Structure formats: structure tokens, C-alpha cells
Amino acid sequence: MFKVRTIEIMVGVFVAIGIAALFMLAMKVSNLSSFAQQEGFHVTARFQNIGGLKVLSPVSMSGVRVGRVTAIHYDQGSYEAEVDLVITGSYDKIPVDSSASIFTSGLLGEQYISIEPGGEERYLKQGDRIKLTQSALVLEQMIGQFLFSKAAGDTTQ
Amino acid sequence: MLNWLQRLGRGALDNFAGLGRASLFLGHTLSGLPSVLAHPRRVIAQLHSIGVLSLVIILVAGLAVGMVLGLQMYNTLVDFGAEASLGPAIALTLVRELGPVVAALLFAGRAGSALTAEIGLMKASEQLSGMEMMAVDPMLRIVAPRFIAGVLALPLLSAIFSAVGVLGGYFVGVGLLGVDDGAFWSQMQSRVDFYDDVLNGVIKSVVFGIIVSWVALFQGYDTVPTTEGVSRSTTRTVVYASLAVLGLDFILTALMFRDV
Structure with a gap:
């Protein structure tokens, strides 16, 4: 027994x-564990070019994570990428004229959306769109532009 | 020439017959499952000999693999200044591949061979036919509880393997090599997805549990009832089960992680 x-x-x-x-x-x-605190409000933003942004990429303000990307699709009407973000409910004081930019953490790190607060007194709420956006920097494009301007500078001399 | 062809043909027929017997055996085992669930005691006794007794080798192997992964990946990643990626690298390797696969290989060696030898000896000493004489179905009484115990034990063992491996990598990476503690865990959490990575790893280990238990039990049940036959079946269990696990792992990986 x-x-x-x-x-x-x-x-x-x-x-x-x-x-x-x-x-x-x-x-x-x-x-x-981070799925549990997914509750919040959804906003959208349109970007010319999202670079390497992916679903679940972080959304931060002043470097503090305030939400994440939930969906990315291409909008055929405006020829831009439309990105859906979910912002954690406690961060509900983001002015409506805030701007969203796509940055890279470090030189080779993953890409994230950074929101710069604006000066408006009304705040973003469920379903709003962030109108001021700045696309991801595409390294090849920058190199191309640099080479082009260099070449143009050479011929004028 | 004709003799050679005949040998080839007989070999092929034997193999097909073996496959057919194995499939019938699996069907028979599965049909015995409901009656086993009515007697969970038998499964618990088997969980002890299959799962609990395999725990030590799984813990030691998991810790060793995690620590070696930590050391080796650090050496490569530090060249790119990306040692913060050590956490996700270790966790993804363990959770997706090494956890299920190495745990299944160890399980085949530790528990599968024991199962084959046990059932093979039961057959060789005519205990199985004795049971049939007493109108006790050995499939229900002997085989099915061991099958369930194997299928239950392997996912738990491989989860333990992965968890211990991550801890081993943490001790080496953060403790010895000085990777940042916060970066190790936060990078890991942001890169490892519960459904895509952890759950797929669990599904893999369930499949491996079915395969290894099936091979081990069938080899024992189908053994030539002599001393030599049992020893040969035990060897075959480890070889076949390991090959099946490695082959299936490739297929499962190709199906699961195509676009991750």
C-alpha cells in the first residue's frame, strides 16, 4: 500500500x-504574459513605406512601450500602408495631432513605431487616425540619394 | 539472378507485412483506450516507470544543452554586438527544435528500450499468451496503458527539457558571460510567440510521443520470442524510433515554421 x-x-x-x-x-x-494586457483602444496610421515593420512590433512614446501593431495592410485608395495599432488603455492622453514615425532600435535592431505627442487638447480615442506620419528610412534609398547628389555635385564643379 | 530477385521480393513483402501488422497493432491499441481511461491506476504506474524515472536524464541533458547553447551562441553573437539576442536564440532553438527532438531521442533510449524489453520478455516467457488463456486481453491490460503513459509523459518531459535548458542558458549567458539580465528576458518574450513557437513545440512532442511509444510497444509485441530476438527488438526500437523522430521533425518543421 x-x-x-x-x-x-x-x-x-x-x-x-x-x-x-x-x-x-x-x-x-x-x-x-503581454497578451493579457492587450486591452486598450485601436488607432490607425498610414505610412508611405513601413520598411521592416511587422505585426506585434512595439509602439512607444519617449521610448516607453505603450502598445503594439495589430495589423498591417496596403490601402489601394491612397497607395499607402495602413497600420492598426492598439494602445494600452491607461495611456489615453495622446493628443490628436501627435505624429507617428517608424524607427529602428539600434543599427540592426527591429523596427518600431514612435509616437511624438502634439499640442492639441483633444485626445486620440478608439478608431481615430494619426494623420502625421513619417516613413521608415530605407537604407538603400538613402545611399542612392547620397550617390546621386554626390554625382550631381561632381558635374557642376 | 532469380534468387537475388526472390530475396528482394521477400524482403519487400516482409517489410510490408511488418508495416501492416504495426498499423493493425496501433488500431488495436487505440480501440483499447476508452477502457483504459476507466482504470487510470494502470496508467499512473506506467507514468512512474516511463516518466518519473526518465526525469533525471532529461534534467541533466536539458541543463547541459542549454549551457552549451549559451556558450556557443554568445561567441558568435558577440562579434556583431548582438549578445542581447542570446535569449531569443536559445529559447527559439530549444522550444521549437531541440526540446522536442532531444527529449524524444532520450525517451526512445531510456523508456522505449525498456518498454520493448519488458513486453518482449513477457512474450518470450509466454505471459502474454497466458493472459489470453485467462480471457484477459493483453492489448488492454499491458499495451494500452503504456501507450497512454508514453504519449502523456513525452510532452511533459520535453517542456521540462526546454525550461531547464533556458535556465541553463540564462546561467551561462547572464551569470558567467555578463549578458544584460533584462535584455535577455525581454528580447526573449518579444521574439518567442506562445502559439507559433511554444504550442507547436508541444504538438511536435505529442507526435513524437505517439511515434516512440508505438514503435517500442510494437517491437516488443512483435518480437521473436527468444533471448536474441528480444535483444534485437530492443536495438531496433531505439534505431527506428530515433530515425522516425528525426525524419518527422523535418516534416513538422517544414509544415509549422514555413512563414515564421
């Missing part, structure tokens, strides 16, 4: 460790 009891206890410990490991993988290793 004692033997059966120890075996059952050990199996119980094994299953508990296994579930604890899964729980750790879910909460500590993966992004499940």
Missing part, C-alpha cells in the same frame, strides 16, 4: 513539474 502511495506521489510531482515547466515557457519565455 505504501509503495502505491509513493508511486502516485512521485507521478504527481512529475506532472506538477511538467506543468510548471509549460507555465514557465508560456509566461516567462514567450509573449503570452
Whole structure:
């Protein structure tokens, strides 16, 4: 009888460790914990070029993460990329004339949206659109422009 | 020439017959599952010998693999100044691939071979036919509980493997090599997706659990009932199960992580 009891206890410990490991993988290793605080309000922004922005990319203000990208699609009417953002509910004082820019964290890091607050007294709410946007910097384009202006400068001399 | 052709033909027929017997065996096992769920005690005893006793090797191997991953990836990443990516690199490697696969390989070696030897010896000592004489179906009494225990144990073991591996990588990366603690975890959380990465890893390990238990139980049940036959079946279990796990892993990876 004692033997059966120890075996059952050990199996119980094994299953508990296994579930604890899964729980750790879910909460500590993966992004499940950040899904819980997904509630917030949705806003959209249109960009000429989104570069390497992806769904789930962070949205930050002054470097503090305030939300994430939920969807990206191409708008055929305006020939621009339309990006849906969800902003955490507690950050509800973002002026309507704020501007959104796509930056890269570090030289090779992932791309994120940074929101610069404007001066308006009305605040963004569910379904609004951020009208002032700045596209991602495309390195190839910049190099191309630099080479072009360099070449133009050379011929005028 | 004709003899050679005959040997080839017989070999092919034998293989097909083996595959057919294995499929019938799996069907028979699956049909026994409902009655096993009515007696969970039998599964618990098997979970002990299959799962609990495999725990030590899984813990040690997971820790070792995680620590080695931490060391090696750090050496490469530090050249690009990207050592903050150590966390996601270790976690993705473990959760997607190494956790399920290495745990399944160890499981085939540690638990699969034991299952084959146990059932093979039962057959060799005519315990299985004795049971049939007493109108006890050995498929229900012996095979099905072990099958369920294997399918339940492997996902838990591979989750433990991945979790311990991430901790091992953390100790080496953050503790010894000086990667930033916050960057390690926050980069990991932003890059590892629960559904795409963790759950797909769990699905992989469930599939591997089915495959390894199936191969091990079938090899034991189908063994030539002699000492030599049992030893040969035990070897075959480890070889076939490992090859099946590696082959299936490639297919599953190709299906799951095509666009991630």
C-alpha cells in the first residue's frame, strides 16, 4: 500500500513539474504574459513605406512601450500602408495631432513605431487616425540619394 | 539472378507485412483506450516507470544543452554586438527544435528500450499468451496503458527539457558571460510567440510521443520470442524510433515554421 502511495506521489510531482515547466515557457519565455494586457483602444496610421515593420512590433512614446501593431495592410485608395495599432488603455492622453514615425532600435535592431505627442487638447480615442506620419528610412534609398547628389555635385564643379 | 530477385521480393513483402501488422497493432491499441481511461491506476504506474524515472536524464541533458547553447551562441553573437539576442536564440532553438527532438531521442533510449524489453520478455516467457488463456486481453491490460503513459509523459518531459535548458542558458549567458539580465528576458518574450513557437513545440512532442511509444510497444509485441530476438527488438526500437523522430521533425518543421 505504501509503495502505491509513493508511486502516485512521485507521478504527481512529475506532472506538477511538467506543468510548471509549460507555465514557465508560456509566461516567462514567450509573449503570452503581454497578451493579457492587450486591452486598450485601436488607432490607425498610414505610412508611405513601413520598411521592416511587422505585426506585434512595439509602439512607444519617449521610448516607453505603450502598445503594439495589430495589423498591417496596403490601402489601394491612397497607395499607402495602413497600420492598426492598439494602445494600452491607461495611456489615453495622446493628443490628436501627435505624429507617428517608424524607427529602428539600434543599427540592426527591429523596427518600431514612435509616437511624438502634439499640442492639441483633444485626445486620440478608439478608431481615430494619426494623420502625421513619417516613413521608415530605407537604407538603400538613402545611399542612392547620397550617390546621386554626390554625382550631381561632381558635374557642376 | 532469380534468387537475388526472390530475396528482394521477400524482403519487400516482409517489410510490408511488418508495416501492416504495426498499423493493425496501433488500431488495436487505440480501440483499447476508452477502457483504459476507466482504470487510470494502470496508467499512473506506467507514468512512474516511463516518466518519473526518465526525469533525471532529461534534467541533466536539458541543463547541459542549454549551457552549451549559451556558450556557443554568445561567441558568435558577440562579434556583431548582438549578445542581447542570446535569449531569443536559445529559447527559439530549444522550444521549437531541440526540446522536442532531444527529449524524444532520450525517451526512445531510456523508456522505449525498456518498454520493448519488458513486453518482449513477457512474450518470450509466454505471459502474454497466458493472459489470453485467462480471457484477459493483453492489448488492454499491458499495451494500452503504456501507450497512454508514453504519449502523456513525452510532452511533459520535453517542456521540462526546454525550461531547464533556458535556465541553463540564462546561467551561462547572464551569470558567467555578463549578458544584460533584462535584455535577455525581454528580447526573449518579444521574439518567442506562445502559439507559433511554444504550442507547436508541444504538438511536435505529442507526435513524437505517439511515434516512440508505438514503435517500442510494437517491437516488443512483435518480437521473436527468444533471448536474441528480444535483444534485437530492443536495438531496433531505439534505431527506428530515433530515425522516425528525426525524419518527422523535418516534416513538422517544414509544415509549422514555413512563414515564421
